Amino acid sequence: MLAALERRARPVLLPAGVLLGTLVVWEIAWRLFNVPRFVVPLPSGIIAETWQWRGYLLGHSWVTLYETLAGFGLSIAVGVPLAVVIVYSPVLRSAIYPLIVVTQAVPKVAIAPVLLLLLGAGAVSKVVVAFLVAFFPIVVDTATGLAATPTELLDLSRSYRANPFKTFVKVRFPMALPFFFSGLKVSVTLAVIGAVVGEFVGSDRGLGYVILSATSYWKSNLAFAAILLLAVMAVGLFGLVELVERLVCPWYVHAREPDPPPA
């Protein structure tokens, strides 16, 4: 019973311990060597600052969160159909795929200012940057998953004279779900980055804006508080995707983490 609890808690406790240890060493070393607080602040100072500015930070977090989620949602809405098209049509594959790769090769930080000109300084430009950063892994992973359907299953479907749509719904897409989810996990953290990049280029709200304005006033405590919230947001979203994955394809999670044999 205790051993089982220990096994379940270990994936959380170990990294949490390492993090806590790092923070303690950081705090002690900084106090010992008297590092200027405005350059790199103390962990205790960051936590105090986060609490003091909680209303302000929460408001800006919300902005970044919905830009991220909109960009992520758009990535799914565009990425999955693109993956389907790529897998089902060789012609469209050779027409579209190189262009998708090109969109990935262009640094998004370089396009962001142009997008801002095009779409204005509002949330839309941030959503589009987040989308551009985040949709690629969804396309690639979903396409890989769809292409990986065992040929035997496709033969079986053909022998039953099932139409391609039915085969897609009952075989190919569910078979590709684990790939789709690994794409989502990469994508959702990238979407956070995209939203912040968009905010850096020009914005008067969001955590990216908070970091820029705080550093320009030497308020490094506040900047770090915003970074802390971004980290929490990215990790939280990642965890949320993993949770959905567990609910949607438990078979895959079971195959990946087999239950230990009964003692």
Place this chain on the structure above:
Amino acid sequence: MISLASVSKTYRSRHGDLVHALDDVTLDVKDAEFVSLVGPSGCGKSTLLRVVGGLTPPSGGEVRVRGAEVREPFPDVGIVFQSAVLLPWRSVLDNVLFSIEMLGRGREAYRERALALIELAGLGGFERRYPWELSGGMQQRVAICRALIHDPGLLLMDEPFGALDAMTREEMGFELLRIWEERRKTILFVTHSIPEAILLADRVVVMTPRPGRLARVLEVGLPRPRTADMEFDARFREAAEEIRRLIFVRRQEPARAGRP
């Protein structure tokens, strides 16, 4: 049941060479007959199976099943592959009923039949289990049930026990015969194993590669029901020797001609 007349199949390999997978294959298979196809890799036995199932169109000749020419896949066939390829998100029962859903028939009408088949295959009590909870042999039993659920007249089996360990393999062979005694189907059974081919089948079709041809069709004189100790029967040994001779003599020819 099945009638193949001068069937040939050529296709282009990835390197662009013409491959004669099947050349002038003529064969008749009776209703409810168990026929094994045996031969080395590349002798076209899997291609022959695909041609009969309508999955691959022949390049020449004619394939008929129950008198009707085969031009495309038809549902009166059940297929079992070397790997079970079960759907991991479906329970054993739902995997068996997969065929029914793909055929566009009502699941409920086949539920009882599915349960009876699962019982017959020795999987009683495992209806609600998932593939990852089953051994390789059990998964293959589910695949066999999935191939039988819609009561096809013809069962095509492409090295169905090839991925199993030797003991499970032998057990599965007799298990298949037991099921076959209850649900008489015409079976085309591709295998690499000469003993398996003889022990299971009424007739053994020996094939040789490049181009894939029928070398000989042997009648297996062993009585049914078959048992494991029939391997010591003189008729078994004669048949096995004959098949080995047909396969290995042919194999040495290209070597003598200095080809790999």
